[in-house]
Amino acid sequence: RYPNKQLETEERFEVREVKLYCYFIWKAGPEAYSRIMCVVLAIITAAVTAYLLIYYNAFRGARCRSTAVLNGKTAVVTGANTGIGKATALDLARRGARVILACRNKEKAEAAVFDIRRETGNTAVLFMHLDLASLKSVRDFAETFLKTEPRLDLLINNAGMMAAGRTEDGFGMVFGVNHLGHFLLTLLLLDRLKASGQSRIINVSARLHRLGSVDFNILNTHKDLVTGQSLWHCFMAYCHSKLCNVLFTRELANRLEGSSVTCYCLHPGVVATEFGRNMYFWVRLLWLIFSKLFFLTPEAGAQTTLHCALQEGLEPLSGRYFTSCTLQEVSDMARDDGLAKKLWEVSERMCGLS
Structure with missing residues (x-):
C-alpha cells in the first residue's frame, strides 16, 4: 500500500496508540470517562464562546451621539x-x-x-x-x-x-x-x-x-x-x-x-x-x-x-x-x-x- 515502509509503520503505531488511549480511558471507569468528556466539552464551549464574543465585539463602536446639556435636570x-x-x-x-x-x-x-x-x-x-x-x-x-x-x-x-x-x-x-x-x-x-x-x-x-x-x-x-x-x-x-x-x-x-x-x-x-x-x-x-x-x-x-x-x-x-x-x-x-x-x-x- 505504501511505497515507503517507514510511513506505513508510523501510521500503524499512531492508530495503535489511539486505540490504547481510548481503551485505558474506558477501563478507568465511567466516572473518569465522564470527567474527561466534560473537560473536552468545556474547552470546546470556551473556544466557541471566545470566537462569538470576538465577532460580536468587533461591532462595538456604537456611541451615543447626543450633545444634550442637562443643566437643571x-x-x-x-x-x-x-x-x-x-x-x-x-x-x-x-x-x-x-x-x-x-x-x-x-x-x-x-x-x-x-x-x-x-x-x-x-x-x-x-x-x-x-x-x-x-x-x-x-x-x-x-x-x-x-x-x-x-x-x-x-x-x-x-x-x-x-x-x-x-x-x-x-x-x-x-x-x-x-x-x-x-x-x-x-x-x-x-x-x-x-x-x-x-x-x-x-x-x-x-x-x-x-x-x-x-x-x-x-x-x-x-x-x-x-x-x-x-x-x-x-x-x-x-x-x-x-x-x-x-x-x-x-x-x-x-x-x-x-x-x-x-x-x-x-x-x-x-x-x-x-x-x-x-x-x-x-x-x-x-x-x-x-x-x-x-x-x-x-x-x-x-x-x-x-x-x-x-x-x-x-x-x-x-x-x-x-x-x-x-x-x-x-x-x-x-x-x-x-x-x-x-x-x-x-x-x-x-x-x-x-
Whole structure:
C-alpha cells in the first residue's frame, strides 16, 4: 500500500496508540470517562464562546451621539456605584445633571460619588440608599426622594444581578431585584416624572430575554420565576427577569401614551462589570478572565443607555428595545401585550398596590 515502509509503520503505531488511549480511558471507569468528556466539552464551549464574543465585539463602536446639556435636570440611576451604572452617572454628571446614585452599598456608593465629583467638577452628585431586594427600602427611597427633590427627568433602572436566595419579602432574589423592585420604584416616582415635563424611563434589559419566559403558576406558587436555586436556575431566572424588563417597558409605554413620559429598554452589550460577584468562586474567576479579554468596558456598555436617555426624536419609539444605539426587535414572547398586562397586574399585587 505504501511505497515507503517507514510511513506505513508510523501510521500503524499512531492508530495503535489511539486505540490504547481510548481503551485505558474506558477501563478507568465511567466516572473518569465522564470527567474527561466534560473537560473536552468545556474547552470546546470556551473556544466557541471566545470566537462569538470576538465577532460580536468587533461591532462595538456604537456611541451615543447626543450633545444634550442637562443643566437643571435631575437623574436617578440605580446600581450606580460600579460598572455600567457608574459610567452612566459619570456621563450625565459631565453634562451638568443633578445625579442621584441609588445604591445598596453605602461605602461603594460614596466612593463613586467622590470619583464622579472629582472627574466632572459637578458637586450635584449624591448618594441615596436603595436596596431593591426590600420593598420597604424602595418605598423609603421614594419617600425621601419625593420630599427632597422637586423634579425627576431621567429614571434609569440599571441595577441587575444573578444570585441565589430570597429577598426580604420572600421573592426570588433575581426576580425581586431585577424586576419587582424597579417596578415598584417606577410607579412610586411616576407622578414626579409626569410633573417634570418631557422625561424618560430607561430599563436595562439584555439580549438573554430571548431565552426567557414567564410561568405564572410558578410565580404564584414559588414567588419566583424558577423552582430551584442551582447555578442553572439562577441563569434561567436572569433570562426570565430580562424578559420581564421588556414586558414591563411595553406595558408602561401603553399606559403612558399621551403623557409627557416615555420609556425604553435596551441590551447594553457583553460588559466587563462586577455582575458575577454573587456567584460561585469558579464562576467569578471565569467571568473575570473573559471580561478582561473580550468584554466591553463599562463606558462602552453605557452608550445605549445614554442614547435612550438623551437622543432627540425617540418619543414615537416609546416602549421599544435598543441595541448598539439602534432600534432592534424583541422576541415573539416579548411582543405579547396580553402577557405584559398580566405581568403588570401580578406585579402590582405582589407589591401591595392592588
